Amino acid sequence: MALWTMILRKMAKNKWLQLNLWLGLTVCVxxxxxxxxxxxxxLERTLLKELQSVQAQQQVYPGYVRIESTISAETMTEKTTAAIQKADRYVKTIPGKLGLDGLSFYQQRFTQxxxxxxxxxxxxxxxxLNTIGGFKTLSDLEKRVHLIDGRMPVDRTxxxxxxxxxxxxxxxxxxxxGDALIAESMEGDGARFRVIIVGTMDTDKTADPYLPYLTTDNPDGLLIPLSVFDREFTVGRKLRLxxxxxxxxxxxEQLKVGNIEQFVKADAEIRRYFRGxxxxxxxxxxxxxTISSYAGKEGKLNVMMISLYSPVMLMLAFYLFMTANLIIERQKTEISVLRxxxxxRLQIMAxxxxxxLILGLxxxxxxxxxxxxxxKVLGASNGFLEFVQRSALDVTLTSGAYRTAALAVAxxxxxxxxxxxxxxxxxxxDHKRQMARLTxxxxxxxxxxxxxxxxxAIYLLRSFNNRQADLERLALDSDSLQIDPLLFLMPAIFSLGAGLLVxxxxxxxxxxxxxxxxxxWPPALYNTLVVxxxxxxxxxxxxxxxxxxxxxxxxxANAARTINDNMExxxxxxxxADIALTTRWQSDAPVFSASQAQTGQQQTEAAISNKRVQYTEPPFVPFQQLNGVxxxxxxxxxxxxxxSISSNDKNGATTLIGIDTKEFGSTAWMKDGLLDYPINSYLxxxxSNxxxxxxxxxxxxxxxLKPGDPINVYWDSLDRAQFTVYGIIDYWPTWNPLPGRSDGKSKVEQPNLIVGHLDTIQNRLAVEPYEVWLKLKPGVSSDQIYDELKDRKVTSLRDASQQLVLSKNDPFRLAINGVMTLGFVISMLISFFGFLLFWVLTLSGRTLQYGVLRAMGIPFLQIIGMLVSEQLLTSGAAVIIGVLIGGMISELFIPLFSMSFQTADQVPPFTITYQLSDYLHLYSIIGIMLTIGLLILSFRMSRIRISQALKLGEE
Structure with a gap:
């Protein structure tokens, strides 16, 4: 009991230190x-959204499951009947196997x-008369069909x-x-049935919002109750099913990340059960x-979160260590007296x-x-230090979160x-000796x-640089946005090592x-330099x-800005451009039926190549007149x-782009710095020519080739048309200049490009379908353009704004923006509290020193000057060193993030992005921190009484 009393008294005596330590522990947890x-x-939110997009694209409920099987038996036997009945029982267990509640269910059976x-x-x-149709049945018949005429069928004897x-x-x-019909078997078994159609029916779409029975799926046949069907055919075996x-x-909507593995296993089991x-x-x-693609994503995201948090964790560790060290420094005399x-030592450590433990719990x-x-803050992030009114994440505390928190506390x-x-x-x-001199x-x-x-850090940096060079040289791909944890740990290691080295x-x-x-030196600065x-x-x-x-x-800040800017x-x-689309062109190309299409693509291409297809260009002006464009x-x-080059017999494959220079310059998007001159200069x-x-x-x-040389261009069996080279370019909108492997070839191929006038290409070569690029007016949404394009026979469409939204909602990118924003804010707050705590305790420890200086006649302003100069030579110098090291690690390590993207698609090239506002935020926070700290310290210093300080020294 005495031990507990001593601990509680000691904690109460150092309540502000304990509060700061508890704050660091709480933030860490x-x-x-x-x-x-x-x-x-x-992951659950993005999974839910992707499943909802399945419903929008395929017009089917995301929780839809359909199992269909033919009956291979030529005649119905007891074994076949038993297998069908066993399958019926198995199907009813499927929702439980998937780990989800069943919302709706029905079954159908069909005879020959x-x-x-x-x-x-x-x-x-x-x-x-050639009317063909078999018997079919539907469970819950009376609830699922809409009766147009007549009545529901009943079981007759x-x-x-x-x-x-x-x-x-x-x-x-x-x-x-109401008329009687005869249904006669066509398989020669002599089966004949007398049937009366007692009603006509249609789909009742309001009967079941999840699984509406669609008569259009199988409109031919005679629909009878399930009990009658099973008695006559499934068990009675009068007809072959x-x-x-x-x-x-x-x-x-009940699907959780933890259930994905169960869902995938159940899916495999269902397929295995019905196979044959x-x-x-x-x-x-x-x-x-969609669900299978999320298998394993949680583990990858957790690894990425650890890598993102690693710098903040390292800072928290420093904060906890510093706070604990300050507490122990104040209690070293007490500890040495106890010893x-x-x-x-065991008693003191206990x-x-x-x-x-009290603080940790x-x-x-x-x-x-x-x-x-x-x-929830992470879920609302839309960029670095940017937040949007996004629907809140559904967050519930789990045992896993508490286990992780307990490990952090330990x-x-x-x-x-x-x-x-x-x-x-x-x-x-030893303690008194150490206090006398701290050199x-x-x-x-x-x-x-x-x-x-x-x-x-330098060794790891060289290893990553070599790996990146190999990826680019061999045109290999790394996984898209799978960030190596070392990419965030290396800068933290380097900044710690470089800081200690300086x-x-x-x-x-x-x-x-x-x-x-x-x-x-004046007395204030002299004293500061000596101390x-x-x-x-x-x-x-x-x-x-x-x-x-x-x-x-x-x-x-720089890493988040760079990743966001390069992805966008x-x-x-x-x-x-904002939108790129293609429309249907009229042509004289032969139309192939489905049976002809099955003969193979090569025959189709051969048939087309015998005669060049003539296209009719649709009007382009309506696209220019769209509202909002x-x-x-x-x-x-x-x-x-x-x-081909006539002078040296050089030739090769190339991509040809035809444009109208004025239209293209007003519409296309091009990043600055990719070309030697602005793109409009090339246009x-x-x-003129x-x-x-x-x-x-x-x-x-x-x-x-050089500017002024002729070059011939052609394709297929066209005559060659001669053009003149006016300029050499490295990049062009939509063109990927990076070497790649095409058609499974092992050899790395270098892409080629020729850009010319569209009208000249159409006049001298051929008229073929082109894309229409649209640049929208500021504030115009894509939905407005979609409404106007409904009657334009659009065959394909790429929308930059929609793809940017999808990119920003990606879980990995949300994690990057959210964690870096949160880490930046937490770092600044922890830094402020750590700074204030250190200097308040340092000032408290120098009460005697400042009291003596005041007693010797040193003016208060000179003492403030000593404090300011000490701050500048310690905290100020640390800030300057930190800025220099921050810039250095940004230049050294941020380029490595290019390995987190697909190498073959990394166009434009990966470049570091700096934003002045991030530096202003940082400098503002640090300036406010130093100013508030100095004001508090000056206020405390002004309240020091010389008599109390001297008395304290005597004691």
Whole structure:
């Protein structure tokens, strides 16, 4: 009990220090717990949205399951009947196997096709009438069909079968409702049934919103109740069944990330069960591919979250270590006294362990709830330091989040206990000796950790650079946006190592400054230089902390901006304008039937090549007159064109692009800096000559061409047309200049490009379909353009704005923007609290010193000057070093993020993006932090009473 009393009293005595330590622990727990929470919440939201898009695209409920199987048995046997009944029971267990609730279900069965005619039909009518249809059944018949005429069928005992039929089939029998029909087998088994169509029916779309029964799926046949069908055919086996079908609707909104593996396994089990059991099966689960694509995504996203959080975690570790170290520094005298009076190291460590457990458990109680708030902030991010009114993530605390938080608390407690363990090794004599002079090298510098960290970071940097060079040289692809955790850990390692390395030599720089001006420095600066040079060790932690804060903050800002800018530039470059579309052109190309199409694509191409297809160009003016369109351009692209050079017999394949220079310049999107001159300069260059073309640098190097040289262009069997080279380009909207492997070839091929006038290409070569590019007016949405394009016979459409929205909603990109934004804000807040805590405690420890200085007659303003100069030479210098290191790691490590994108599609090339607002945010926060800190310190200093300070010194 005495131990608990001592711990609580000690915590109350240092309540502000304990509060800061608890704050760091709580933020640490919140960050760690937010990782699994975010991964689960964002994947479930994006999965739900993708499943909803399945419904929009395929017009089918996302939880739809359809199982169809033919019956391979030539005659119905007891074994076949048992297999069908067993399959019925199995299908009813499918929702449970998928881990979802069933919303709707029905089954259908179909017999062999039969000849249907009136019971009173003559021989001639029987021979001439060709109405074919079998018996079919539907579960819950009376609930799923809409009765147009007549009544529902009932079970009769006189051998007559009552049925429903569509109006189309009833009219095909040439009999009215209520007339008797004969259904006669066409397989020679002599089976004949007397049937009466007692009603005509249609689809009842309001009966079931999930699984409406569509009569259009199978309009021919006689629909009878399931009980009658099973008695007569499934069990009675009077006719051979040709097909059975089950349809289910499960609640896809219940699908969670943790259930994906169960869903995938159930899907495989269903397919395995029906494979060959009754006949040839067809299983249709439209959401299957979408759901399967999420298998394993949670693990990848968690790894990425750890890599994104690694710099912030490292800073939190520093904050906890610094706070714990400051607490122990204030209690070293107490610890050394306890040791001198017989207390064992184990007893002292037990007390500090219990104290840390109290803080850790309280942080564990509050941290996960703060983690929920962090997760919601991540879900609202739309860019770095940008938030939108996006629907809130559905976040619920899970056992996984608490396990992660508990591990974080355990690691933090171990980190906090390190200073206490080191303090128990020092006697009271050693402690007094250390307090007299603090010029001893720190453990970091003694062990050479700074040099080791920089060396490790440089080694990893070289390894990544070599890997990136191999990917580009061999035209290989890395996985799209699968970020290696080391890409974020390396900058943190380098900034820590570089900061420690600079601080190794910084005291010598201060001594040099002191020595150079020791005769002229004013008293305030003289005292500051002496204190910093003699006691540099006490400032090491806060300086490293500030360097890490500023450096990683700048790196996070620049990395997030760069990734966002390059992803958006790639989308816009690949499309070329706001919207790119193609329309249906009239031509004299032969039309092939489905049977002809099955003979193969080669025969089709051969038939077309015998005669050149003549196209009729549709009017282009209507696109220019669309409301909301600022400009429109015709862009012809021919991937299979060829070029030849008469002077040196050089030739090769190329992509040919035909444009109208004025339209194209007003419509196309092009990133600045990709060409030697602005793109409009190239367009103006060729505008004056209809035969002028621009060629890619690859053609210029292969064929030794320069401006002014002639070049021939043609394709297929066309006559060659001569053009004149006016310029050489490296990039052009939508054209990928990177080498690649085409058609599975092992050889890396260099793409070629020729850009010319569309009118000249059409006049001298051929008229073929082109794309229409649209540039929208500011504020105009794509939906407005879609409404106007409904009657334009659009065959394909690419929309840059829609693809940008999809890109921004990608879970991995949301994680990048959200975590970096959150990390930046947390880093700044933690830095402020750490800065304030350090200097308040430092000032408190110098109460005697400042009191003596005031007693000696030093004016208060000079003491403030000492404080300001000390701040500038410690915190200010750390900020400047942090800015320099932040810029250095941005230049060194951000280019490595290009490996996270598909190498073959990384056009425009990956470039680092800096934004002035990020630097202004950083400098503003640091300036406010230093200003508030100085004001608080000055206020505390002004309240120091000389008599109390001297009395404290006497004690």
């Amino acid at each position: 919140a960050l760690f717990s937010s990782m699994p929470l975010y991964s689960k919440a964002i 096709k039969m000849k249907v005619y009136g019971a009173d039909a003559s021989e001639l009518e029987i021979k001439t 006189d051998g007559v079968i009552e049925a429903l039929a569509t109006q189309k089939f009833q009219l095909a029998t040439k009999r009215k409702v 040709s097909e059975v079908e089950w349809r289910l609707a499960v609640n896809y 059991r009754l006949g040839s099966e067809e299983i249709n689960i439209p959401a299957r591919d 001198s009076r017989g207390a064992s 007390a500090y362990t219990l104290e840390s 309280s942080a564990l109680a509050a941290g996960p709830y703060l983690g929920v708030s962090f997760t 690691g933090a407690i171990i980190l906090i206990l390190i200073p206490a363990y080191r303090a128990t090794r020092v006697s009271i004599v 001893k090298l720190s453990f970091w510098h003694k062990a050479g950790i700074d040099i080791a960290l920089v060396a490790i 601080l190794r030599v910084y005291p010598w720089f201060i001594r040099l400054v002191y020595w150079l001006g020791r005769r002229w 910093i040079s003699r006691s540099s060790g006490q400032y090491l932690t806060i300086k490293v902390f500030l360097i890490m804060t500023v450096a990683t903050g700048l790196f996070s 530039s790639r989308i816009q470059y690949a499309i070329g 600022e400009s429109a351009a015709r862009v012809f692209k021919k991937a299979g064109a060829r070029y 103006n260059l060729i505008a 209809p035969k002028a073309v621009l060629i890619s640098r690859s053609i210029a190097e292969q064929a030794n």
